[in-house]
Amino acid sequence: MLAANKIDFQNIAIETPEALATLRATGKLPFDQMPLLELDAQNLSQSSAMIRYLARRGDLYGDNDTDALWCDMIAGAVADFAETAIQAAFQPKPEVAIASQQARFAKFGPRFEARLSSNRGAFCVGNRLSFADVVLAEALSSYLEWLPGLLSDTPHLNDLYNRVIEHDGIASYLRSEQRYPKAGDDYVIDAARVLERALPSHFPDADRFVAQT
Ligand SMILES: N[C@@H](CCC(=O)N[C@@H](CS)C(=O)NCC(=O)O)C(=O)O
Structure with missing residues (x-):
């Protein structure tokens, strides 16, 4: 969403x-959680609030209340859909991660395709880009890292995905070194280490980072 707003960020x-x-000691995290977005002299917490703040800031929330409602409904479904891709790196084997994403796409993919079709194909809401398109394309990009042929039977979704990644600001982000790499074991280990949490049980010595009290 920062890239969609063409905001330079670090x-x-x-x-x-x-x-x-x-x-945490700085007091910038109101719920003691990351991520933190420092923007417009504010400390933003909760990723869904950040997304919507950036949507309003960049006029990416549709043209009226009904559009905004559709943006929120689609973004809610995208969050449910994306969760499976976020969990993929935490699965014990690639086959498990792939099978769970295939099953999740079988549920949601046709519904997203139908929404695009009923909205005449180009965008999720109205006739211009909204944050619903951005978060949907972001979720699809995570799925595509595991399932490259995923969109072969959903032409509207395929077109939407390509339209979003060709957006100036987003294309520039995707070409940059800031782009997150595909999450693998290193990511899972780093997250457990920094948050002092247990690793998934298939890792050896899964409690190695758990803080001793
Ligand atoms: N709903 C929050 C989730 C935040 C969250 O779970 N953050 C993790 C790191 S990714 C965290 O800070 N965990 C430590 C904690 O909850 O104290 C969001 O979307 O921003």
């Missing part, structure tokens, strides 16, 4: 439990 990783404690 992505600062929190790499140690100590760095997280230091960040």
Whole structure:
């Protein structure tokens, strides 16, 4: 959404439990959680609130209340859909991650395709880009990392995905070094280490990072 707004940004990783404690001590995290977005002299928390703030800021929330309602409904469904891709790196085997994403796409893919079809194909809401398109394309990009042929039977979704990734700001982000790489074991280990949480049970010594009390 920052890229869709053409806002230059710096992505600062929190790499140690100590760095997280230091960040928490600043008082910038109202719920003690990441991510934190520092923008417009404000500390934004909760990714869905950040997305909607950027949608309003960039006029990406449709043209009226009905459009905004559709943006929210689609973004809600996208969050349910995206969760399976977010969990993929935490699965014990690639086959499990792939099968769960195939099943999730079988449920949601045709519904997203139908929405695009009933809205004449080009965008999820109205006749211009909204944040619903951006979050849907982002979720699809995660699925496509595991399932490259995913969109072969959903032409409207395929077109939407390509339209979003060709957006100037988003294309520039995707070409940049800021682009997140596909999450693998390193990501899962880093997250558990920094948050001092247990690893998924298929990892050896799964409790190795759990804080001792
Ligand atoms: N609903 C929140 C989820 C935030 C969340 O779970 N953040 C994790 C890191 S990705 C965290 O800070 N966990 C530590 C904690 O909950 O204290 C969002 O979308 O921003």
